[in-house]
Amino acid sequence: xxxxxxxxxxxxxxxxxxxxxxxxxxxxxxxxxxxxxxxxxxxxxxxxxxxxxxxxxxxxxxxxxxxxxxxxxxxxxxxxxxxxxxxxxxxxxxxxxxxxxxxxxxxxxxxxxxxxxxxxxxxxxxxxxxxxxxxxxxxxxxxxx
Amino acid sequence: xxxxxxxxxxxxxxxxxxxxxxxxxxxxxxxxxxxxxxxxxxxxxxxxxxxxxxxxxxxxxxxxxxxxxxxxxxxxxxxxxxxxxxxxxxxxxxxxxxxxxxxxxxxxxxxxxxxxxxxxxxxxxxxxxxxxxxxxxxxxxxxxxxxxxxxxxxxxxxxxxxxxxxxxxxxxxxxxxxxxxxxxxxxxxxxxxxxxxxxxxxxxxxxxxxxxxxxxxxxxxxxxxxxxxxxxxxxxxxxxxxxxxxxxxxxxxxxxxxxxxxxxxxxxxxxxxxxxxxxxxxxxxxxxxxxxxxxxxxxxxxxxxxxxxxxxxxxxxxxxxxxxxxxxxxxxxxxxxxxxxxxxxxxxxxxxxxxxxxxxxxxxxxxxxxxxxxxxxxxxxxxxxxxxxxxxxxxxxxxxxxxxxxxxxxxxxxxxxxxxxxxxxxx
Numbered sequence: 001x002x003x004x005x006x007x008x009x010x011x012x013x014x015x016x017x018x019x020x021x022x023x024x025x026x027x028x029x030x031x032x033x034x035x036x037x038x039x040x041x042x043x044x045x046x047x048x049x050x051x052x053x054x055x056x057x058x059x060x061x062x063x064x065x066x067x068x069x070x071x072x073x074x075x076x077x078x079x080x081x082x083x084x085x086x087x088x089x090x091x092x093x094x095x096x097x098x099x100x101x102x103x104x105x106x107x108x109x110x111x112x113x114x115x116x117x118x119x120x121x122x123x124x125x126x127x128x129x130x131x132x133x134x135x136x137x138x139x140x141x142x143x144x145x
Numbered sequence: 146x147x148x149x150x151x152x153x154x155x156x157x158x159x160x161x162x163x164x165x166x167x168x169x170x171x172x173x174x175x176x177x178x179x180x181x182x183x184x185x186x187x188x189x190x191x192x193x194x195x196x197x198x199x200x201x202x203x204x205x206x207x208x209x210x211x212x213x214x215x216x217x218x219x220x221x222x223x224x225x226x227x228x229x230x231x232x233x234x235x236x237x238x239x240x241x242x243x244x245x246x247x248x249x250x251x252x253x254x255x256x257x258x259x260x261x262x263x264x265x266x267x268x269x270x271x272x273x274x275x276x277x278x279x280x281x282x283x284x285x286x287x288x289x290x291x292x293x294x295x296x297x298x299x300x301x302x303x304x305x306x307x308x309x310x311x312x313x314x315x316x317x318x319x320x321x322x323x324x325x326x327x328x329x330x331x332x333x334x335x336x337x338x339x340x341x342x343x344x345x346x347x348x349x350x351x352x353x354x355x356x357x358x359x360x361x362x363x364x365x366x367x368x369x370x371x372x373x374x375x376x377x378x379x380x381x382x383x384x385x386x387x388x389x390x391x392x393x394x395x396x397x398x399x400x401x402x403x404x405x406x407x408x409x410x411x412x413x414x415x416x417x418x419x420x421x422x423x424x425x426x427x428x429x430x431x432x433x434x435x436x437x438x439x440x441x442x443x444x445x446x447x448x449x450x451x452x453x454x455x456x457x458x459x460x461x462x463x464x465x466x467x468x469x470x471x472x473x474x475x476x477x478x479x480x481x482x483x484x485x486x487x488x489x490x491x492x493x494x495x496x497x498x499x500x501x502x503x504x505x506x507x508x509x510x511x512x513x514x515x516x517x518x519x520x521x522x523x524x525x526x527x528x529x530x531x532x533x534x535x536x537x538x539x540x541x542x543x544x545x546x547x548x549x550x551x552x553x554x555x556x557x558x559x560x561x562x563x564x565x566x567x568x569x570x571x572x
Contacts, residue, residue: 047497049495051536057494086325
């Protein structure tokens with residue numbers, strides 16, 4: 001039982017290294033470029049609250065691991081990034097008090113990349129979010145009051 | 146007759162000795178756990194786990210009769226927000242009762258009343274001569290209608306010796322920005338919410354249903370405080386402010402992630418009526434030893450703030466979240482601890498991507514009611530390992546502090562709900 005956990009832990013620790021090696025090793029196809037971008041955006045705009053392991057902060061910042069907000073409705077997820085989030089809701093039985101500011105300054109492609117990164121990492125295994133999907137949600141997005 | 150009298154004398158003397166010993170040392174049956182409850186402590190100290198509450202145990206108070214009142218952040222499954230534990234002679238405690246339908250942080254015992262707060266109100270409960278609450282379902286509401294946001298919502302308080310209560314009303318912002326925690330979002334001019342939050346309000350303990358109209362804004366420019374305590378030597382209010390977050394994420398051109406992890410200081414303030422500690426217009430930089438203008442209000446990380454704002458009594462490294470403050474007046478610990486302050490640092494999150502810090506109890510020496518000398522880590526190991534500390538994935542997070550009648554130091558953990566007791570065991 002312990003070995004797979006160790007292997008996963010190792011993978012996490014080595015992820016930055018692997019990413020570097022990969023980028024150096026061969027010219028990257030477009031899809032991989034997007035994945036690398038997503039990580040960079042995560043580190044720049046998301047990590048300080050949601051943490052390096054995506055586990056969030058108890059009582060303050062919700063985790064991104066295996067939560068319906070990340071794995072479920074893509075439109076709702078895209079709207080969280082566009083509008084921010086400051087609702088009093090329980091997520092898996094816990095409440096989180098911190099305010100997430102709007103990140104609507106990110107480009108459609110950047111939001112798609114970072115959400116795809118989040119949905120495919122931290123043990124999540126959900127499908128990608130496309131630039132077109134973000135574009136469509138942004139076009140009809142009503143600012144939350 | 147004479148023999149009997151002598152027997153009496155011996156008995157009396159024995160009783161007197163044991164009473165005086167009882168006041169200095171924990172009962173002989175109270176021994177540290179084999180692993181000192183997982184804590185790292187200075188030489189001569191030991192620790193035991195008093196109870197596992199399994200709840201978000203915030204602040205606590207311990208009575209001379211061995212009852213422990215624990216305030217929970219949220220009501221438990223039974224809908225109760227205050228637990229009453231009772232200690233057996235070996236120091237291990239079991240649940241005796243529970244009451245109060247509200248969550249919150251603070252609980253205190255003074256002058257025949259137990260005081261406790263929700264996130265908008267303060268209640269008091271009369272206690273009997275054994276410090277037991279007489280009517281747990283019928284508290285008297287002394288303060289009501291206080292503002293509470295989603296963040297900094299808890300109402301910690303302190304009690305003085307003249308019938309006043311000092312209540313924290315935390316600001317519902319990080320730094321009073323137009324878009325809270327937003328990238329490059331400027332400060333709201335004048336930060337008008339300071340009229341009703343971001344400070345300490347003073348109320349009377351003997352009046353009911355007080356709100357802003359009946360209270361006094363005792364001190365302002367304080368973002369949020371969880372640890373507050375009245376210093377008996379100095380007859381003054383001391384508070385630990387939770388400093389602002391997000392210097393890098395809001396102002397990446399002005400602050401590196403490393404600077405943002407260290408700054409600003411978590412400040413201990415000694416407050417007098419009318420003081421202004423400057424939030425959100427400034428923060429204290431413990432590396433430059435200066436009050437620095439906040440970037441939301443025109444600061445650049447170097448520009449000094451208006452000198453009218455008060456200086457901290459002590460400045461600690463950033464983001465460690467001081468949640469408990471206690472002045473040690475007991476006789477059990479060595480004399481260096483007498484009248485000094487213990488501070489429970491709940492542990493950081495806003496240091497990421499740099500390693501997190503805190504998750505320990507600090508000792509701050511005091512002399513004549515003023516901080517004197519360098520602080521030191523007193524109790525560490527709550528997190529479980531240095532790796533767990535660095536990752537912010539602590540097993541236990543110290544929050545509340547209380548002193549037992551015998552001078553033991555109690556610490557709550559609001560993550561798993563462990564209640565710790567630290568004792569001095571060296572003879």
